[in-house]
Amino acid sequence: MTSSPAKTVPDSSASPPSQGQGNPGIVPDYELIELLFFAYRDFVGEPDRLLEKHGFGRAHHRVVHFVNRNEGLTVAELLDILEITKQSLARVLKDLISGGFVEQRSGQEDRRQRLLFLTPKGRALADQLVGMQSRRISRAIAGAAPESRGLIAKFLSELIDRERPGSAGQRISTGTI
Amino acid sequence: MTSSPAKTVPDSSASPPSQGQGNPGIVPDYELIELLFFAYRDFVGEPDRLLEKHGFGRAHHRVVHFVNRNEGLTVAELLDILEITKQSLARVLKDLISGGFVEQRSGQEDRRQRLLFLTPKGRALADQLVGMQSRRISRAIAGAAPESRGLIAKFLSELIDRERPGSAGQRISTGTI
DNA sequence: GAAATATGTCAACAACATTGACATAATTTC
């Protein structure tokens, strides 16, 4: 592999590949599209390597994260946030419960509900994961103008779907969150 | 499901879940962590729905995208960008070639190489995908201060790993791209 | 008491990733 490395993200020169034919009036934003791809990959890649040591994957990460952020939430609420099926959640939840990271308690008002909580062990893991992602964000934003953070948050929240009823984006835009 | 929707992203109040115990000095950045999750999900979710009509998935999207962006690249270069295994690539590449979206031609200097090109059909698909993602970005950035775009691009590129040798991040930071 | 709800579980399947081994053709090295 002594071949020249593929050019990819930051090109300002480079022959225009296909000039957005069939997309009248839209300026192809290759740069941000690819930056989102690479940035997200590495952003979740680092947690992945820690999770692997516990035999967990990304799905476990999401569950631990949102239970940490919303202790006592119901299974239905978690499904609503993650937008996955009951079965997909059940699988990873089972791992997390049997591993002693997550606990279930019956709801007091409605005893059909299984409220989800982190154990101290689960909280420690969640904190580690949040820590590494927060550090990465902090590094990435360091030295930038003070208004950057707000602009970035605004941009990301505007990327989220507003139409899909019940979606995270929907809940954000209606202030239900 | 008449239960109250789970709070998740934009909370400034809310009881602090675990206050980053075990992460001395790190301020947990729940907001950006979750915005990245939701934003990326919807950002790739829209393309997903178009790809489904062709019987394709995300892996096909990535291949079409990077072949479009780098016509004539070799299989090895594509593997290098995607950071997946030969087998994973082979599977989707086979679909794309048999479907008439991608073409292979032997290299002129090195005839072992199979250079990858999009057919007009493949280019049309790539353009559609780039179009919808570009529109989403454009909408998200509309009305923001003119310097926003640069700040966002900087932030995202800073999220990318610089250490991993040969990685996209590495290539970016060394200007090899 | 009947209907609706919250959750759990089972079976089957699909997409996408992995590893490791091996085959072929072409190029490079000595």
Next chain:
DNA sequence: GAAATTATGTCAATGTTGTTGACATATTTC
């Protein structure tokens, strides 16, 4: 020119995460 290396393809096996659809149980609501 023979040997080693390289670029690619392919096979078999496996794991994670997602899906659908059906069904069971406990609890709440009407």
